[in-house]
Amino acid sequence: MSLSIQILVVLAVLANAVVYGTDVLAALVMRSVYRRLDDATMTLSAGWGHYYADRRMPPVGITGVLSALVAGVLAAIAGSALSAVSAGLAVAALVLWLVLYARIAKPINTAQKAAAQSGIVPANARELQDRWDSIIYARVALQTFVLIALLVALAAA
DSSP states (O other), X not given: OHHHHHHXXXXXXXXXXXXXXXXXXXXXXXXXXXXXXXXXXXHHHHHHHHHHHHHXXXXXXXXHHHHHHHHHHHHHHHTOHHHHHHHXXXXXXXXXXXXXXIIIIHHXXXXXXHHHHHTOOOTTHXXXXXXXXXXXXXXXXXXXXXXXXXXXXXXXX
């Protein structure tokens, strides 16, 4: 069972590393880029970015959450307490990340996608982007915690 736990944790690490990398890029690069762009260009860029990300990222995120969850359950069944607790903490952080995404980022993504597709930039375009940016460091911190917790789970498996 230890090998199954390890494989699942590795899968969770790889999937969540994609999300982590995407969020880090947004925090370290895209925030600064968007601040230098006019509202229309910023909205078109962000909107088309969300258009593609919202289609391609869900399978990655789902894989990360489910593999971490199953690894934690298997670790608990196998009596590997540290591995189970670490995977459980990773899942809890992922749930919190998902709450932030669903409540704050997703509605903004939807508005920016609609603006990009229609070519009509909303009057509050800058405020929308500022609101989206307001949680990016929290998202990065949560994903960092997730990866550390998963690596502990892997080491303890």
